[in-house]
Amino acid sequence: MPLATRVPRLLALVCLSVGVGACMSVPQGPTPGRPLFDGDAAMALVRDQVGFGPRVPGTAGHARQLAWMLDRLDSLGASPVVDTFTHVSAAGDSLTLFNVSARFRPEATRRILILAHWDTRPTSDEADDSVGRATPVPGANDGASGTAVLLQLAAMLRDVPPPMGVELLLVDGEDYGPEVDDMFLGAKRYASRLGDTNRPVYGLLLDMVGDADPSFPVEEISAQAAELVVRKVWQAAERLGYRQYFPNTVGLRVFDDHVPLIEAGLPTANLVDFEYGPYNAYWHTPQDTPENVSATTLGMVGEVVAELIYSGG
Ligand SMILES: [Zn+2]
DSSP states (O other): OOEEEOOOEEOOHHHHHHOGGGGOSSOOOSOTTOOOOOHHHHHHHHHHHHHTOOOOTTSHHHHHHHHHHHHHHHHTTOOOEEEEEEEEOTTOOEEEEEEEEEEESTTOSOEEEEEEEOOOOSSOTTOSSHHHHTSOOOOTTTTHHHHHHHHHHHHHHHHSOOSSEEEEEEEOOSSOOSSGGGSSHHHHHHHHTOOSSSOOSOEEEEESOOBSSOOOOBOHHHHHHOHHHHHHHHHHHHHTTOTTTSOSEEOOEEESTHHHHHHTTOOEEEEEOOOOSGGGTTTTSTTOSGGGBOHHHHHHHHHHHHHHHHTTO
16 A cells, blocks of 8 residues: 555545434444354465465466466355556556456446455565665455455355345455655456446545544545445444444555556545655555464454445445
């Protein structure tokens, strides 16, 4: 996950936007009958991914993870589709990249898009010393967390069909960098291929969703460009009693994979916790390891997305 500027301010977005009903202090609980999300299972998927090594385009770890994702989706009967494309970076690196998607209830006329990036950053730019900075990011939170939630959701969507279509999208090349022209590559690719018809109605991006001390204020670009999606997601969190972790405040402005989709006319919200460790100390460092990711947080995020889906999207 990439670039952020800090413009914190309060905004009673959910309450003001939808009236007092959303501000009730007693959570209403999950949609009756919906499946529950297994945070421990998602945590195991984080460990699996980190075990492949850094998932930098062109490396063995990247290839191992691609094969693993496809195997996993295949074994669920999810018929994954791979979009292979190339990109030449500012430094002249020629990259072969892979977006992986899977649709559930593909016959439904209305569908939502849920996405995360699966690649990891080639270097730990934010590390304290030069040795650390030359090390690839392990990507337990920045890459594996969102991917793990999506893959665990895939198992859930296989077992219990959603009330509308759901498209899961694992995008590549989000974090290659360091230039911004060499980031968000998979999202830009997906956005470039969005037709005028048969589009998702909106998107939800998950990025860095595993910190042990979670906080998900509303990301600023999402608040401006995807207010309806924000309302749905933060209302779902409210119903589940997660208000303290999903405050109705607008936090950082984070440039991420949702931006190319918004620019292509697809309102997309970014669910991102950009305070990874104390003072964001683990972001883009060798400390982005499974020890610093929490099954409880993954479970909470998975529950919020499951609530969004099974309450009707
Ligand atoms: Zn990153």
